Amino acid sequence: MKIRVLVQIGLALLLLLGASGGAAAAEMLKAVASFSILGDMVRQVGGDRVDVVSLVKPDADAHVFSPTPADAKTLAGADLFFVNGLGFEGWMERLEKSSGFKGKTVVVSKGIKPLTMEEEEGHHHGEEADHDHDDHAKDEHDHDDHAKADHHDEHEVTDPHAWQDLANGKIYVTNIRDGLIAADPEGKAVYQANAAKYLDDLAKEEIAVKAAIDSLPEGRRKIITSHDAFVYFGAAYGLEIIAPEGVSTESEASAQDVAKIIRQIKEENILAVFLENVADHRLLDQIARETGAKIGGTLYSDALSGPDGPAPTYLDMFRHNIGVLTAALSS
Amino acid sequence: MPNREPAISFHDLTLGYDRHPAVHHITGEVPRGELLAIVGPNGAGKSTLLKGIIGELAPLGGSLDLDGLKKSDIAYLPQQIEIDRLFPISVFDCVAMGLWREIGAWRGVDAKGNGEVARALARVGLQDLADRPVGALSGGQFQRVLFARLLLQDAAIILLDEPFRAVDNKTVDDLIALILTWHAEGRTVLAALHDIDQVRAHFPATLLLAREVVAWGETRKVLTPANFAKSRQLVEAFDEHAEVCERDESQRERQPA
């Protein structure tokens, strides 16, 4: 009789151990994110359950990224592939095909309202945006009309940098969460908890960003930077973005673009130009030299910094950018 | 004939490409002031021999002596393969290159030099074409230009490789007259030629070459049917599987003049 009880307790203990050990030893989900910002977000939601690798590393330019066989190998072994969509990753389909990826691709921007931009040559965001920009923060629907401005012959392109608006960032997080749950239902509780906390952090940051921009004097809410990575940011928080290079770092500026920016800086007394961590800043240096505007600092647009840098996570990116902006624009 | 000092001496000279000899075991001397025709069937190695003298080819065996003269004392007229006829250069400037020995790479052509160029052009009958681009000239006219350049080079040894190929008769006559003038001036002239009648008419000495020396000496003694027959036999294609040549140096000698 005693022995039987002992054996029963022993078996029960074994079962418990097995179960918990099993749970601990459950394989981590393998996820690949297309670029460092997404990689960070997936890590925040996935926690210990997910092993994330970013294809486009910190401080690297996704616009000119070209996948290598090593990348294909990484993707081939993954369960989930998180991409931005909106045309950001031109190489995506090719990589999926060539790697033989059998997992699920999650387009994290699903459900956001995209903004469109004119293509590089016809583009100058500064001028015609003036009148409309205040409406922007209130009503995103009209942006399509706005973009079809006075320019004949422009070519509309969806602006992919949607993550620069924290409201969109929240949608990204929910898509990531749902994607993880679909692939790993057992972790549902963990993912939901992580996501909820992260969304909370994002909401807090949103308030901070809005407050920071609102604290700037009215006439100061304009910035010059190398390419239009911040349109969503500007639209959401009331900042005007002026850039000679259009939507992508690959394009080449025209003399007219540069001349317009310089005139505008001089006329409107814009104080600072902002460099980016993924672009060649010589053109901005030139503009700063000619107008006397100072270099306000480096903004993080398409990529995070390395772990020792000022913007190693998505939230840090916003904090850093806000810091740089307010420092330069409020003085 | 008085024994003149040699201008060029060959010592068991073998020249060729990629270890295959085009001419081999050439031994002999060209006296100073000689007017020597080099004849032989196609593939006999005439061009190769001239290239060896000017130093374009390094010997595969044996040696070659210029007996005190330098490479800059030799003027060489090749078969024009490497010249870019479409190059935008005027007749005058092309001829003026002949002054290289005096003015080198950097000194300008002064009035004296200009005069020399003009005189050279006149001697070949091209004084009116001085400003033409060389691309606008006929084959014969261009050959005259090259001869004018040779005139300016004022060289002790002149090598001519088939100078009359594809050239009109009038030009040939004029240029032969020029060659005879050089001979009279005491220069050593070697000319590879294909027209045997020209050789008989103007050249006192001849080297009949068929990859080796067939006959070398006074023209009428060299240009015999027997020698021609022998030369045709000797000219053969490169042998892909040729063995290393072990022939002795003493076998081939210049025939007494």
Added chain:
Amino acid sequence: MIDAIIGPFIEFAFMRRALVGCLALSLGAPPIGVFLMLRRMSLMGDAMSHAILPGAAIGYLLAGLSLFAMSLGGFAAGLAVALAAGLVARSTILREDASLAAFYLVSLALGVLIVSVRGSNIDLLHVLFGTVLALDDAAIILLAAISTFSLAVLAAIYRPLVLECFDPQFLRSASALSSPTHLTFLVLVVLNLVAGFQALGTLMAVGIMLLPAIAARFWANDISGMIVVAVLIAFGASLSGLLLSYYANLPTGPAIVLLCGISYLLSILLGTRGGLVWSLLPRKHLEA
């Protein structure tokens, strides 16, 4: 009208700098382009833009995104490729084009390897190549210095260089300058190209070097004439290209090169030496 032409340059410093940079490049590069064309090395410019990669990559590995380090490395790599190709062409049966193709491909592959192994995804070449609108003082001084140096060296090796192109055998027999001349010329080519890449981007650097020279072929019958015409075309295209970029909102580099291209097409048709239009029109021949 004059106002429309001069206006932008008076108003904007960056336009003035761009013009000065173009002037420097228009003086130094087209003469070299004339010789490249005459020596049938016209495709060398493009090959060079790839050949410099391993040098730029090593510069990046050692010094990060320092334009100076990368340009220096690029120059060293370009020089190595050009000189190696030149030497191989002169001492083996290979011709210049084959040996250059071989070396630049090896160099490019090496460059891609170095960049990939290091793991970074920065498009190095993209960073290395600049735009004419972004010239700072250092870049202008560099362009001007290289231009001056090029012209001086070109003047010094002019005669042997002409001979090298026209009758290399004669040069070989007359002096020992054949190889040094050729190699010096290659150094000038690489120098102008790398400086041009860094300041202006590949398209403009190669374009201004070659297109005006090629167009000039139809206007002059001797080299000095060609050089003068080429320089004028280059400068004219630069000026109008900048104005076009300003008034018609076109990217600057391509605008300038396209204008060079248009002058090339016009030259083919209307050039006084061999222009097609003249050969198609019935004309009486001259007396002699």
